[in-house]
Amino acid sequence: MSIFRKRATTTLRAEAVTPSRRQLLAMGCACCVASGLPISEAVAQSAGVQRHLEAARQAAGDDLRHLLRLGEEAAPTPGLRLPSPNDLRAMPTPPPARAFENLVFLGNHWVSAWALLTSDGIILIDGMDNDAMVERDVEGGLRRLGLDPAQVKLVIVTHGHADHYGGCGHFSRRYGTRVVASEVDWQMMESGQLEFDRPELGRPPRRDISVSDGSQVRLGDTVVDILSTPGHTRGTISLIFDLKQGAATHRAMLWGGTSFNFGRQPDRIPRLQSYIDGTARARDVAGQRNIDVFLSNHSHFDQAIIKLDRMRGGGENLFVNGTATTQRALTVMHECARATMVAWTA
Template sequence: MSFFARRRATALRAEAVAPSRRQLLALGCACCTALAAPVSQAAAQSPAVQQHLALARAAAGDDLTHLLRLGEVAAPTPGLRLPTPDEQRARPTPPPARAFDNLVFLGNHWVSAWALLTSDGIIVIDGMDHDAMAERDIEGGLRRMGLDPAQVKLMIVTHGHADHYGGCGHFTRRYGTRVVMSETDWQMLDSGRLEFDRPELGRPPRRDISVGDGSEVRLGDTVVRILSTPGHTRGTISPIIDLKLGGATHRALLWGGTSFNFGRQPDRLPRLQSYIDGTARARQVAGEQEIDVFLSNHSSFDLAIPRLERMRDGGPNLFVTGVPATQRALTVMHECARATMAAWTA
């Protein structure tokens, strides 16, 4: 079987009702702009920037406007009030919920964790901010869903920022959970040169399992395929997973690192170029592998919380939006990144 080769079942298609564009921009823009390099008004209004933003808006249509806030780095909206991560953390944690038969959402309004259920235990994707949050939202969420947190055998960390690895220690110490991360980001953590860190966030986990592009992480009957998508960090990975819904199987891409919050790093231009290249490649993979579900590790990038709220009373699965929608999402991100490159090099 060739890499990622597998045929998906018939898709259910539904669109989530989106808030206004201004509301969506305010959902989590702070993570995009807090560490971004400043852009002059002349650069923001340049033809190249505006051309790429127009392509992003065209790809977004009416259902993906929440991704357009990535363009705020290139052309900030005057007067837009951006919530801080602390403000998002302070909002009440929504209840955990099954997004698919074998996938449980355990996130909050700031950062997400996803539990992938297998025949031999649980894989959790991302460990959130710190031990207390992991205990409250991941362990507590699993218990609320009738699942045993001692069955968390693996934690896959999408990238080496503390809001995604900070709570891993709770599971490694209490349950002996193994931690999976890209070799590139393990090296970053080993070096001590942490990019997104504050004293109240959890410390990096001890080096454990390394993966790279094309790696497969197996547990029981489940295979997680690793797609390298660098940029957000140099070693960001995006898991590709098969999700069960009744008798159907859907393929999902969980994008590992979305925003351009590396704007003050000395290597910002090469990293942004790798993001541009990575979104283009992922868009091709999405078509080849018929990826009809696009997920994120921040709920404001996949509307996980409002979608799950609407799904509580039944109805279609709002995460299954189809292969074209996945490719359009990646196009929005790609064009916003190209707009940012144009602004940073103007």
């Protein structure tokens, strides 16, 4: 297995129990950790905040209403109690399932891992909380689907929060799996100044493959394009790749970090602005590249568990929503972020 870089390209070659409707609606903001910045009722109801939230509602329609929970940061709903990460971790793990011929969902109700199947092994997208979680949900899930965990050649970490890198060490130690992350978040993980960390979460992986905007990660017949989308962390990356469904090929974007849980950071305003800019840019990219599948690394932001449950009896692939819907999703996120900017700077 060798690694080489060329023109900003990183290449690696290696010749359930379904929750209630009320729970699912609440999950829409489960990882939107409160910023700690008090928002007064007057600010929440101000014309500036409400103008952007109304634009988000218009973009969401009925099918993307779960993303409107991002607006809670700007206009909190009095008395709304959202389930905590521990509440979601305690729910029974849903069965693993193929969303596409070459894409497998391996997550739980708190955090997702996706396995992208290639001609030369598996690319795992995100490493979940810790060794125990990836052993149960990722290794166990792959085996249930007849796949070999030893074929996980790469883990791409979308951002440097422990619920996405915590289990990477398990794969590195057991299978020699390589780990990919942005240079910015490698620096953050190495610094020890971790933004999302608790004793039960795994330690950051050792520095390995670094990528930046415009990089490509290759394994076998599969190419993953790297899009820099900072904000959620300073080095968050989103991923673009092709998916197979019979004779059809679909193009997916997996958004790397959705919520605005950086409200206590001194640079919160520039970070939120980078999120606003990133969603606008990604919306343009989605149109240019005909991206018709929009994914997340938390199932409450792409409704993955709900969709997979509904697909178990066959029928249409509910992940294929069309380019216009991908752009609407990014618009909802963009407008909720703009509403939050108005609220934070009022």
